[in-house]
Amino acid sequence: MSAYGFDTLAIHAGARPDPATGARQTPIYQTTAYVFRDADHAAALFNLQEVGFIYSRLTNPTVSVLQERIATLEGGVGAVCCSSGHAAQIMALFPLMRPGCNVVASTRLYGGTYTQLTHTIRRFGWEAKFVDLDDLAALEAAIDGNTRAVFCESIANPGGYVTDIPAVAEVTRRAGVPLIVDNTSATPWLCRPLEQGADLVVHSTTKYLTGNGTVTGGCIVDSGKFDWSASGKFPSLSEPEVAYHGLRFHETFGPMAFTFHGIAVGLRDLGMTMAPTTAFQTLLGIETLSLRMERHVQNAEKVAAWLEARPEVEFVTYAGLPSSPYHDRAKRLYSKGAGALFTFALRGGYEACVRFVDAVELFSHVANLGDARSLIIHSASTTHRQLTPEQQIASGAAPNVVRLSIGIENVDDLIADLEQALVKAVG
Structure with a gap:
């Protein structure tokens, strides 16, 4: 087969x-x-x-x-x-x-x-x-x-x-x-x-x-x-x-x-x-894996590019962005895209990240990824909380970083939700 x-x-x-x-x-x-x-x-x-x-x-x-x-x-x-x-x-x-x-x-x-x-x-x-x-x-x-x-x-x-x-x-x-x-x-x-x-x-x-x-x-x-x-x-x-x-x-x-x-x-x-x-x-x-992954990647590329252009955001780690140091590697090894999981750093540090996570409405605040729904978490206070600050930084979960798992919803709705949360978190 x-x-x-x-x-x-x-x-x-x-x-x-x-x-x-x-x-x-x-x-x-x-x-x-x-x-x-x-x-x-x-x-x-x-x-x-x-x-x-x-x-x-x-x-x-x-x-x-x-x-x-x-x-x-x-x-x-x-x-x-x-x-x-x-x-x-x-x-x-x-x-x-x-x-x-x-x-x-x-x-x-x-x-x-x-x-x-x-x-x-x-x-x-x-x-x-x-x-x-x-x-x-x-x-x-x-x-x-x-x-x-x-x-x-x-x-x-x-x-x-x-x-x-x-x-x-x-x-x-x-x-x-x-x-x-x-x-x-x-x-x-x-x-x-x-x-x-x-x-x-x-x-x-x-x-x-x-x-x-x-x-x-x-x-x-x-x-x-x-x-x-x-x-x-x-x-x-x-x-x-x-x-x-x-x-x-x-x-x-x-x-x-x-x-x-x-x-x-x-x-x-x-x-x-x-x-x-x-x-x-x-x-x-798995029957719908290819359909979902295609939409996951399309949405992630648009959301990551939008976040990168926002003044409240210091950086975005998505390898699908040309600015990423791993962009060329991703294109060489992952021809269909760089996935739908990435982080971004907020100006305002830890407290701004906590406010941001509390402010989203469409994104679900859960300890999971890879769902059809878009998910969000502040890794430093949850999944990576047990690590030292040095270990958090090395693993990509610094205190000023929020993790997104981009789902398959309408991408304009996802961006609108992130925008209103940014205003509330950072002003």
Whole structure:
């Protein structure tokens, strides 16, 4: 099916008429368990000798359709869906890391991800190093013998910073470690990191893929190209797995090793399962992904240009603007646009930002992005509140900055709302 165009795949990939009823839309398989044909069938499933459904913590038919659809749109060999974007990040690192290992991460990350990598993963005995990925020499120097992955966002939240994925991937390829790219803000409609050299892609499917603010979910997509056995650094994938009688995932499943491990071990033991109703809502959202993203980008370009011309605004970080230092990179790597997420700085600092957020009427003040609705938040007082001022600035969430996620409404209405809020906030 991968020979079809993106719009066609967004509707059809993974989905087939229900064999029992002929239902054209993917059903919600709201079930906990599945009846085995006989004892031999059950044994084969539990031994990973046959692919099928055992228990919905591991696999579910509705979720399986979503996994195939996202993997197809990203150009991967397989995917594992889970309960949230944060769950997807832990699930992506889980097969790679051991106590004493580290991940090298971009300094430009969502605040919750920064906290997860700075504090939470230490409880597993893992560590994180943070590097400005525009400095490739610093990235190369940060990777050491205990590094097991490099992590970044394709279009970074909150500032809309555009990562040069091919350049970063060249460094990770030489170092022999996988590159994990969070593609939530770009979606595969704007960027396919696996084609640019990434090895794994993660998503918060909560955002643009679902697009309607109804459910939370996450996904990990595997390129199938990384050699997990080459260095001996990834024993979970290359060495015998005791729980499966010595089975070696990479040897047995080849390009699908990471995907099978994510289900057979990750979901089995971590239990970060996606609900079938969540998968159904996300499948519905993906059907209109290309239509929505086109409008998201069109609106963002107009709003960003309007804001940049306002005297109350110090700067706008949108990479789609010619004034952005990342404009040329965005045009080279993201041919359909620079997304719909960006920040702008208000004259008047922190207090003016708070007044502005309180003054908008059409924009929704929520801790989310990628909705059909336009959203606003002051990151320094919310999503990035736990960071130091220096960390806030490095991640693009300085105290004088407001983040916008531009929706698909009438753009003139959005601009009118911003204009009246600017008057109230700054005068």
